[in-house]
Amino acid sequence: MIKIEGLFGIVTLALWVFCLVDSIGSPADRVRNLPKVAWVIIILLFPFVGSIAWLVVGRPKSTNARRSAYEREQPGFPEYDRPGRAAAVDPEKDAEFLRGVRERAEAQRKAYDEQKKREREADGTADGAS
Incomplete structure (x- = not known):
């Protein structure tokens, strides 16, 4: 007992x-x-x-309640560790993709510059007509 x-x-x-x-x-x-x-x-x-x-x-x-304060501030899956993340396999396709991104960015910059130029010209004629 x-x-x-x-x-x-x-x-x-x-x-x-x-x-x-x-x-x-x-x-x-x-x-x-x-x-x-x-x-x-x-x-x-x-x-x-x-x-x-x-x-x-x-x-x-x-179950993550006992993690350190630093670990709690970090996301559960950092971008480079995320499951299912596609990794580059073919460097040539990777370079082609980056080239396309640069070309699109440059085209967007040019279109933006042209738009701003047209707006400045429109503002200049509106000010001169007043």
């Missing part, structure tokens, strides 16, 4: 320590249902019930 009570006490203590450390280490914006401080107080005052409640209804759902 004493061994069962001692085992229950050790399990409760281990659960209490785990939940207390987990609740303190969780980001405040990810904690569910109550503010983080309230969860810490509940876990401190009611070790067994508070710990179970934390695991069931308070703990963040995401």
